[in-house]
Amino acid sequence: MAKTKELSKPEKKVRERNQVKKGSHGGSQILLLEDVLHVGRQGEIVEVKAGYARNFLIPNGYAIIPSEHNMKRLDKFKVRVTQMRESRIADLKSVADQIVRTKSITIEANANEAGDLYGSVGPQEITRALRGKNLLVEPEMVVLPEPLRHCGIYPDVQVSLGYDIHAAIEVTIIPSGSGKKK
CATH class of the missing domain: 3.40.5.10 (Ribosomal protein L9, N-terminal domain)
Structure with a gap:
């Protein structure tokens, strides 16, 4: 009986995947x-x-x-x-300084004779007014507890720029000339 030489197969290299590790809470x-x-x-x-x-x-x-x-x-x-x-x-600090130097912005909105707005003024409109003054602010940065629904002066509207940098601006809402009149 002749001895047969066993051929060994080369070992496959198993490539490790970059698997996401689980945290203590299962995430x-x-x-x-x-x-x-x-x-x-x-x-x-x-x-x-x-x-x-x-x-x-x-x-x-x-x-x-x-x-x-x-x-x-x-x-x-x-x-x-x-x-x-x-x-x-x-x-962000320079933007905050520019906002403080700007002091106030004026927004026109449709309102009735009593000064109640037909809609509301929210972060989008305030951001649009600030961008009109060349201040790069996003709507998420404007902090309002609720939308502004009346004409008037709102002296302390907060703008949170991130990294604990805040600025305050005065927002004045005036009725536009296209309001409904009877």
Whole structure:
């Protein structure tokens, strides 16, 4: 009997997938690349719902899976991240100063003779008026407890620019000439 030489098969290299680690509450742990409102700041590892991470944060580039490679890459760019954050804060402070220097804005709205508006003035209209004065403000930044429904002067409308930077502006609502008259 002749001995047959057994051929050994080469071992397959199994490629590890970048799987999302589970957190203590059952959510997915992700590494934030940008500040995300109500989630966390740039460079933090946070736990969010799996679908939120998989369908929104990761595809839009707000977060990545916290692997060793990504952590090293983040450490490398942390200096640049802090410089970007500091420049962003400086820009927001200058916008806040411009808002304070502007002091007041006037918005025309349709109103009846008693001064009640037919609609309301909300963050969209205030943002539009601020942009008319070359101030880059988003509607989410205007803080109103409820929409403004009457003509008059509202002396302390808050604008929250982020990073705990706030400014106040006076909003004056006047009736427009196209109001209904009987």
